[in-house]
Amino acid sequence: MTSPSTTSHRLSQRVQRDGFFQLLHAEWSKFRTVAGWVIGMTAAALTMVLFALLAGISGNQKGSPSVPIGPSGGPVTDSFYFVHQPLAGDGSITVSVSALNSSIPEGPGELRPGTVPWAKAGLIIKKGTDQGSPYAAIMVTGSHGVRMQHNYVHDTAGPVSAAAARWLRLDRSGDAITGYASTDGTNWTKVATARVSGLGSTAQIGLFVASPPAVGGGGTAGTVSTATFGDLRTPEGWAGGDWTGGQVGAKSPTFAGYPENASGSFTASDARFTVTGAGDIAPAVRDSLPTGGQLRDILTGTFAALIVVIVVGALFITEEYRNKMIHLTLAASPRRSLVLVAKAIVLWAVTFVAGLVGAILATPLGERLARGNGVYIFPVPSSTELRVELGTAALLATASVLALAVGAIFRHSAGAVTTVVVAIVLPYILIAIPFMPAAVSKGVATVTPGAAFAVQQTLVPYDQVASNYTPYYGYYPLAPWAGVAVLAGYALASLAVAAVVLSRRDA
Amino acid sequence: MSAPGIIVAGLRKRFGTTLALDGMSFAVHPGLVTGFVGPNGAGKSTTMRVVLGLDAVDEGTALIDGRPYRRLRRPLTHVGSLLDAAALHPGRSARNHLLWLAHSQGLPGRRADQVIEEVGLSSAARRKAGGYSLGMRQRLGIAAALLGDPPIIMLDEPFNGMDPEGIVWMRGFLRSLAAQGRAVLVSSHLMSELQDTADQLVAVGRGKVIADTSVTGLIEAASRNRVAVRTTVPAGATTALVRAGATVAAVGRDTITVSGIGPDRIVTLLNDSTVPFSEVSAHHATLEEAYLELTRNAVEFRAETPTEVPR
Incomplete structure (x- = not known):
């Protein structure tokens, strides 16, 4: 125990770095110093790799007749x-x-x-x-x-x-x-x-x-x-x-x-x-080549990773409410909307990096293992593969920001996590039900935050081939980035509402 | 007296049917420790939260250095505060807790190490704060308040959970902060904690200020014309002195205080009644007594169950 020895530092040691950068720096420091959140993000990335591994080794089609390939390389x-x-x-x-x-x-x-x-x-x-x-x-x-x-x-x-x-x-x-x-x-x-x-x-x-x-x-x-x-x-x-x-x-x-x-x-x-x-x-389309796999199947882990990043995203703010640290946060930074924006940017960036690492590791691993087992994977250009990886990372990051915004509104993790999981993961499950009428599954994949799964589409529909071009088979009603934009719309709208209530109500 | 660090003027705030603040007004001056006292639910915490821009008021203003809190850039360099020592993430170490706070003000990480040193937490700085005792959390909270080296310090019940050694430390610490020229506002519901610490007392009840006075003057007024008598027979002494028109109060097992008659007359009366006594001296009132004297007539302090404003 030391005796009081505060000497006046006034005007001497202040680093003059004013503005939004400080907020970002503070929120990043907050994020990286809670072990559970860092572990959660790492786990999300590893989950994607693990699921890719399982998807890769589970199918065995060795010895089955080979898939005919056309002059342009497609099945x-x-x-x-x-x-x-x-x-x-x-x-x-x-x-x-x-x-x-x-x-x-x-x-x-x-x-x-x-x-x-x-x-x-x-x-x-x-x-x-x-x-x-x-x-x-x-x-x-x-x-x-x-x-x-x-x-x-x-x-x-x-x-x-x-x-x-x-x-x-x-x-x-x-x-x-x-x-x-x-x-x-x-x-x-x-x-x-x-x-x-x-x-x-x-x-x-x-x-x-x-x-x-x-x-x-x-x-x-x-x-x-x-x-x-x-x-x-x-x-x-x-x-x-x-x-x-x-x-x-x-x-x-x-x-x-x-x-x-x-x-x-x-x-x-x-x-x-x-x-x-x-x-x-x-x-060939998914209907005519039912044994063919697609990139989406290898990235099934997205589903589990989503739940993890939604939980971490919600906790990033609800924990502050639970232990009342929000008082300190808002006393340190009275411009409350900016606090929320800084949190969202830090969370999005962290989740994006975790998701991208997971997707980039998972994709080639899963493809290699599956092809080693004789499973045919619909080929995609490397630009499409990159789009799927970036898009999956963006999907995870945007979902976690949605959870953050809903968490700021609810101030309670259970409610926020439940709401966002229902909003994104439930559509994913509805889409995965084979007997879901096409109109329903297309509607779900258009208007709910689950529309963002369109970014994982690698299959190409053809006008001259009649088929079930439904989300279940891997054909989404929205263009890849349009699907992500729907989710981003939900996230931004929720952030706006959260900013308003955060500014209006007593902390 | 120099310009006040905190000015609170006419705060009024209602939570549902409860009037939490009812025209709260006072000022906190540099170089002094101002005790902010009153029963639980009197509006002390709410006032502090309003000063920090956390709660909005229906009426009135609260200014820091002449500006509303929400207008301050890097506010922790203007006012440091401790509202709730438990308000931290249990998974973060003390250092990391102070680190994000330092970064939020554009302060370097070494500032966190400095304030940890100042409050005597260096040995525990890298342990998870979730394992801290309440006393250690209070110290961490004080460190956070000092982080921006602010001219104004505001602490809500900082003695809570502290051991006797910690209370002594805290008193000295508050004195030294004031001696450095800072304006210090400390709330407490236990008067004894502020003994020999506070220079100024703002007593509140039911959302408004009952008294705003210097501690020295208050104790003098409370001590004036009172005589302490040590006796093995306090009941007999009381009977004899009351019969002579004195006002008597018991303050201990063998001590009574007497007002209304002087020490010479007391000695005479006790001798005449053959009541044994060992000491008759001028009484020095404690802060607690002075406070009770001060609030004796204020209806706001009557012992009703106070309604704590839930936060």
Whole structure:
């Protein structure tokens, strides 16, 4: 115990650093000196790594058929009925499609006539019958008219209405493949020219029919379609009767097979062909590649980390109310709104760093382990991967600031944590329920703070592939950063309310 | 007397149906220890919270160096305060507790070490404050108040939880702060704590000031014309002196104080009544007695159960 010895330091030792920086410095000092909060943030990062580890080692798909990969590197569906013969060098082929009828399942083993919007029948030139090989095709569809498509992801609409009699023509000139459509077989309209490299000097050319699964009720059901072709005209010197028919990609992770009691076939008489097929020739989506993983699955730990950062965020202010240190804080800094802003900035920055470290460690680890187990992960460009990592960190950071703001309003940790967990984690759970109606899950992922999970979307929806593009499958209604903006809106609005009540009420 | 450090003028504040402050007005001057006394619930803490800008008032003003608290930049360099020694995060060490506070005022970390030294907490500075005794927390609170080296110090019940050694230390500490020219306001509900410490007394009850007086004058007034008598028979002495028209009060097992008649007459009366006595001397009132004398007639101090304002 020392005797009183205060000497006057007045005016001697004051470092003149005025303003907002002081507040940030003070709040940072507060944060880093409570072991529980620092441990919490570290745990949040480690949780993400741990979940990635579990996600990586849990799946085992070694020995399962490999996923077909298209020329651009993405997974594809390449399963359809192909009636073909080789074409050496350049040439042209013409056909009329007089009918395209589809059947969709009605019950177990029962089929009824119906419309499959993206059922396809037409002409195709393809390097070979290997899945994923380059191609170009002109076709009629169930309800999307004439289309010219090539290499799975490219799709161009043609001019001919769905109701008209449809004539199709495909020309090869080196790498340039041009598709034409006509209502009478005389007057041709060019649909598009596709540059397709790698077809080789002798490509396979002929007729094809594909019939992708019908989408409904949150799932899909296999369909089958039959097309009637006529007026098949081939280039001079091309053997007319020597056609081979068969299913491309009969066994494939992206092909669910034919409906019960249905199979692919073709019959030919003179220039008239009847072809029955199923499957699709298109980019793979989550529905068509159900065994494929996505980055989101590896970052499942976000869910647990969220709860941790919400708790720490709320405690960052409610602890001050609980032990009345808030009096000291507000006596030291009477500009109360700025105190709140300083707290929010420090908390956001700390959580962002923790989340980013967690995501950056978790992502490659989980991907590596999963791929080592033969699990196919939908590939993403490194820019997308970086966006997911930054976005996940921003999601965690913004959620913790929301918890801080609600904590400042409630002045009580239990209420604040419960409210914010319900606001963010509950939407996450609702989205994860497979039988949730699409409208509900899309609504939840649009208007609640849980919209921010959109930042973890890596899958690309395609107009030319009918599918369940719902949050459950990894397709969110909002763009990635728009989802984060919704959460940020909630956080900023709550901060504004908190600033007002903090300034108005007695401390 | 130089310009007051704290001026409180006409504070009025209502919590629901309770009138917590009812025209509270006083000033705290540099170089003096001002005792802020009154029963629990008299409005002492609320006044301090208003001075610090923590609570808003319905009416009135509280000024620090002529400015409202909320206008102060780096306020801890203007006024240091201790409201509640328990107001700290139990997981932080004393040093870290003072560190964030120093940073909030743009002060360097070494300032924290200096005030820890001053209050005698150096050996415990890196232990978690959650394990501190109340006395140690009081010292930590004092350290926080000193952090900005402010000309004004305001302490709410700083003697609470202190052991006798700590109370002696605290008294000396408060004296030395005043001797350095600081304005010191110390609240207490126990008068004995402020004995030999306070220069000025602001006595409050039911939200307003009852008396604002210098301690020296108060004790003189309370001691005036009173004589202390030591006797083994206080009852007999009392009977004899009261019969002669004196006012008598018992202050101890064998001591009574007498007013209304002088010491010579007392000796005569006691001798005449054959009451034994060992000492007759001029009485020196304690601060507590002076305070009781002062407040005897004020209805605000009657022993009703005071309603503590819940905070």
